Amino acid sequence: MADERAAKILAAIGGADNVVELEPCITRLRCELEDDSLVDEAALRALGVHGVVRMGGAVQIVVGPEADVIASDIEDLL
Amino acid sequence: MTLRVLSPATGVVVPLSAVPDPVFAKAMVGPGVAVEPISAAGDVVAPIDGVVVTLHPHAFVVAGANGHAVLVHLGIDTVKMKGESFLPHVVKGESVRSGQPVIGWDPAAVSAAGYSPICPVVALDARGDALTGFAPGGPVTAGDQLFLWNP
Incomplete structure (x- = not known):
């Protein structure tokens, strides 16, 4: 279920308390986090994430073209 | 069926790695x-x-009849422009023909805002060896073949 995947992705970036801002962009979730070190890249990859890119103070999680849907599912959980 | 993927813009073809x-x-x-x-x-x-x-x-995905989907991204980090200098001509869910205008934009305004206007054209989730018939690096006109996506 998509909601479950969203919940697992949220857990792998440190949970709702760690999210300052989350924005989808076509294929990726741009996450501004309180603490980047809480990102569990292995867990994200196990969820089928294509890659994790850290740049410019944000963590970008490359989830594929369903990024918009996943982001709105995660926002429902915040 | 082999999918012929056309250039979304007039400009110069460069490798994705650039x-x-x-x-x-x-x-x-x-x-x-x-x-x-x-x-x-x-x-x-x-x-x-x-x-x-x-x-x-600043970006769109077109899914073809065989499920193959092509992503066109207008510039890099242009999500931060919040739509300024971009004018979509279609809505989500609309059917389009190859070569049909999808978004109007001003690459010079993107450059002026400090972003690269380069347009990646991506065969989403394709195997690396599924693409052939690449346009040679150099000038390209919107509607010219960029590559073929083989089944």
Whole structure:
């Protein structure tokens, strides 16, 4: 279920308390986090994430073209 | 069926690896090529026949009849422009023909805002060896073949 995947992705970036801002962009979730070190890249990859890119103070999680849907599912959980 | 993927913009064909963004340069969402557009304002066109399944002011995905989906991204980090200088001509869910205008934009305004206007054209989730018939690096006109996506 998509909601479950969203919940697992949220857990792998440190949970709702760690999210300052989350924005989808076509294929990726741009996450501004309180603490980047809480990102569990292995867990994200196990969820089928294509890659994790850290740049410019944000963590970008490359989830594929369903990024918009996943982001709105995660926002429902915040 | 082999899918003929057309250039969404007039400009210069460059390898995806030249795109100043690791997600595209490392082909994390799929292989493809990029077009460095001419600076004149104009329309970006659909690369294939299909349905616009995702539409942002600065990027879109067209899914073809066989499920193959092509992503066109107008510039890098242009999500931060919040749609300014971009004018979508279609809505999400609309069917388009290859070559049909999808988004009007002004690459010079993107450059002026400090972003690269380069346009990655990505065969989403394609195998690296599924693409052939690449346009040679150099000038390209919107609607010219960029590559073939083989089944």
